[in-house]
Amino acid sequence: MGPLTINYTAYRSPTFNKRVRFIVLHYTAINFEASVKALSGNTSSHYLVPRLDDESYKASGYSGMQVFNLVDENDRAWHAGASTWANRTNLNDTSIGIEVVNLASDDNGVFTFPDYEDAQVEALIQLTSNILSRYPDVSPKNVVAHSDIAPTRKSDPGPAFPWKRLADAGVGAWYDEDTKTRYERQFNDQGVPQQSDILNALQQYGYSTAPASTADGYKALIRAFQMHFRPSDYSGKLDAETAAVLYALNDKY
Incomplete structure (x- = not known):
């Protein structure tokens, strides 16, 4: 028997769908430099959106808004942890994770939630709109916060995150x-x-x-x-x- 030949084009089954069903948004709670290190360790995310006024971002040699793709969308990133949404668990398997640099803090249960930069929001709208165009199974209410899918553990991306602005741009859900x-x-x-x-x-x-x-x-x-x-x-x-x-x-x- 000779080498195995695999024909990838003759017949393609119509019974399949995309892995990605959710987009999960996070804040990093640390600066750009620390975020890159953290997301290269025991946790990871598909994308990282920096903050332009972050001194560590400038010190890294960057100027202007650059979004970083840290994990291929076809691969699982370890951003969600123990999580549940829409009767699905372990959302790392079915989601794209986006981390946004924001210095939110928790001091023994006293939270501080800084605003997001306008440049970050515009970058997020462009990024998520592009993702949604490629994954039509991600419905508006499946664009979620980390706190939505793990409410007892997480607070990100926090109450300062401009969900309505994203929804007005066609990203995520909002009420009438x-x-x-x-x-x-x-x-x-x-x-x-x-x-x-x-x-x-x-x-x-x-x-x-x-x-x-x-x-x-x-x-x-x-x-x-x-x-x-x-x-x-x-x-x-x-x-x-x-x-x-x-x-x-x-x-x-």
Whole structure:
């Protein structure tokens, strides 16, 4: 028997889809130089978006916005950790991870969330729009925060991340204001839904409700949702506006 011949072109099965189902956004909480080192160690990400005013970025010889591709999109990057979204777990297997340099900090539970640079946001819009054009299975609500998929462990990319600006550019999900206002009026008049109803609605949107087995876990889950969709108050306490945003999202998606 001679060498094996493989014909890659004669017949191609139509029953397949892309590996990538999600885009997960993070902040690094460290500067550019430290981010490159960290993402070359025990963690990794497909992309790194620097910050132009970062002195370590300038010291590395860069000027202007350059996005760094650290891991090929066809390969798994180790950015998500233990994670769940839309009934899928271990999202490293099915996602593209994007790290954004931002010096957010956690001082014994007291968080500081700096704003993102305009150049970073514009770069993110271009990058994610390009990714979405190549992976049509990534629906708007599958563009997620690390905190969405791991709410008890993570806070990134934080409440300063401009989710609405990305959604207005066609990246990710956002609610309709009129629908949210209608629900908010209803919940102010009649009271917010019961916790069981809120959990059902969160699960419908994509969140894992497993953390809600404890009071602290439920608070972390609400906080994660608020950081993404109601960043003006992310205390983790359910109120009429938070519930209204959730129900408006489920009406839309």
